[in-house]
Amino acid sequence: MTGRRLTRSTLLPRLLPRPVRTGALAAGAVVACASLAAGCGVVPGVSGGSGDDTITVMTWAPQDTRATNKPGMPALAQAYARWINSRGGINGRRINVLTCNEKNDNVTAARCARRAVQEHAVAVVGSYSQHTDSFMPTLEGAGIPYIGGYGITTDEFTSPLSYPVNGGQPTLLAGLGRTLADTCGPVTLVRPDTIAGDQLPPLLDSGLKAGGHALSGDQRAAEDATAYGGQAQRALQRTTTDPAEQGCVVPALGDRTNTFMDSFRRARADYPEVRTATVLGSVDQTTIDASGGASGPYEGSYVTGWYPAASDARWNPMKKVIKQEAFGDNRIDAADAGVQTTWIAYTVFQQVVESIGDGEVSADTVSDALDGGLKVTTGGLTPTLRWKFQDELAAVGFPRLVNANVTLQVVKDGRLVAAREGFTDVTKTLRDADPA
16 A cells, blocks of 8 residues: 555564674774774773763654654653762763654664664663664664664564563553453454554454454554544444444554544444543553543543553652652653653663673673573563563564563543553463464
């Protein structure tokens, strides 16, 4: 189909060989500098012994675009750097956080990656981009690990240098489908008309099938539209075919989900009662408040997420850092899944650097630590994380997916609260998914 955005979504893994290590080259450069003893500075982003240099990392996300925007992610990364540096850094090493607006654009995303290489970043941490095809080869060629991407593309679960902290869209859709199988009649998905959006229907359907149900409709929509009246009408028509069963509409349009819900609210008056459900990232507490709270269209909606509800005490350390280092910065919303992902990604990075001790901190040593079986804890926000290629999910294209847990929340009296305690592991559901 012409005019569709070419973001990678194939469920087949792209298992690339590990890139040639650059550590030997860096070591050679240091020796050359020592022998020449003239004009050679320390390589930025590479740290030797504890306390002797600053560690450079990068965080990127789209800002000020017509589609999904995540300005809170780089803003939190900078707040984290201010906080950790005020405490003496990590093992005495200060953190220098570079940020980049990737503009939801493949060319700009590639530029962000090239800048990470040029600035000798040891990792890209806690970032969002749909354009992994544009930037991942650059990171792989330079050996730079990608820690804690948002999980919106399949490359994040296949690249040997990707270290995801959540299960991305696959787990959210599979978990939501399993829940709706027990509560809904006909189910219609409304999703972006992009190649990235093409992977969503089989994932939602895998959860529905696990509960003996099936997806009734797959409604495509432009991800940057300003109204969705036609899509709302068609979704309602598909889900109200049986008056005896309450249908469910699942909008998964990122930042444009609320725009869809405005159109949906106007259209639903002419149809039987229909329930809505979605995934975290397409709706959060701010969205619910802006749409009318308890009287809005999200009331009663199920929402699957990767992490505990924003009100959970396990988020208090992050909230304390935001209050201390970014008070009044309205880009940072503690309930935003992107902000939460960035916090967890930097939690991972901190433990990686601590595990290296007094040794050199470089892209190579960071990825070596992660590949060496390092176990990372996140204060209960995720299960213990450990990255190795996973045989369980390799068959369906997700060999790097190490956290298949989801939480279930519900909008009750206008508040997004936990609908079920603890996490649900959807590994088996994903393993049974049909990517065809």
